[in-house]
Amino acid sequence: MVVGAGLMGAGIAQVSAKAGYQVTLVDRTDADLQRGKAQIEKSAATLVKKGSYLPDDPELLLSRIHFTTQLKEGKDADLVIEAVPERLSIKQEVFRELDEIVKADAILASNTSSLSIAAISSVTRRPDQVIGMHFFSPVPNMKLLELVRSIITSEQTVQIAQAVGEKMGKETIVAPDYPGFIVNRVLVPMMNEAAFLVMEGNDPEEVDRGLMLGANHPIGPLRLADYCGLDTTLYTLESLYEGFNDPKYRPCPLFKRMVEAGMLGKKSGRGFYQYE
């Protein structure tokens, strides 16, 4: 079962169905489910064009996904991956409910980018069976799956999540349950430092070209921040800053001002760059 049919949840349902799993995809309203379904259809059609999917794949994998607004329709799931908004209270509410509904031996995973897996698991009676399964966007294209093990997650839970990830065609790394895990702990401070360079008067294109040509990055940190959403990136930075109480993660004031001004990157049409 996948809970939340947004950008990430729809992608996770897609790669799960592609791997051969039967999936129950849950969201709050039919309109949310329709939007998720349309995202899967569009992505699958693009992957057929690229030759990554067979022509019959889109229909086949959609036949493996059951769309519903009722969490209890996924009660037989062996694994649940939650992808609802990045707020601890929302996630805890979902986990509390899931713990009542699904089998005692089912594993509960969260796709959180920055929240504590221990805090999410604390509302369940099975904290050792709770793990972070942090996918990257766009889920069908990105190779990495970061598994987040809390201090109470069991070894068996890690092994099962790893095996499922590999069946989905992902490469896994196991990260500790501290803010930013592994990837965002390195990536997001780099974006923040790049924003400081812009605040000091550097041109965003110069900063990005510098990292692309000098460090062999396929995309510059500022354009990547624009793609991830400057609000989401700022939220992760704030988690690092507050989670470690360390001034080295202080969010760049320019970053904050841009988010306050509604410059959220590609999704709002303007961030460090302008978009159509």
Ligand SMILES: NC(=O)c1ccc[n+]([C@@H]2O[C@H](COP(=O)([O-])OP(=O)(O)OC[C@H]3O[C@@H](n4cnc5c(N)ncnc54)[C@H](O)[C@@H]3O)[C@@H](O)[C@H]2O)c1
């Ligand atoms: N966007 C990214 O690049 C990215 C990358 C990695 C991880 N994440 C994480 O994935 C999670 C989801 O992010 P997203 O970008 O897909 O968000 P999104 O806003 O696109 O999707 C969230 C979905 O959850 C649904 N929802 C809200 N409350 C619900 C509930 N109680 N039950 C069922 N569905 C509910 C919403 O209707 C929405 O469709 C967040 O924790 C985020 O931090 C996001």
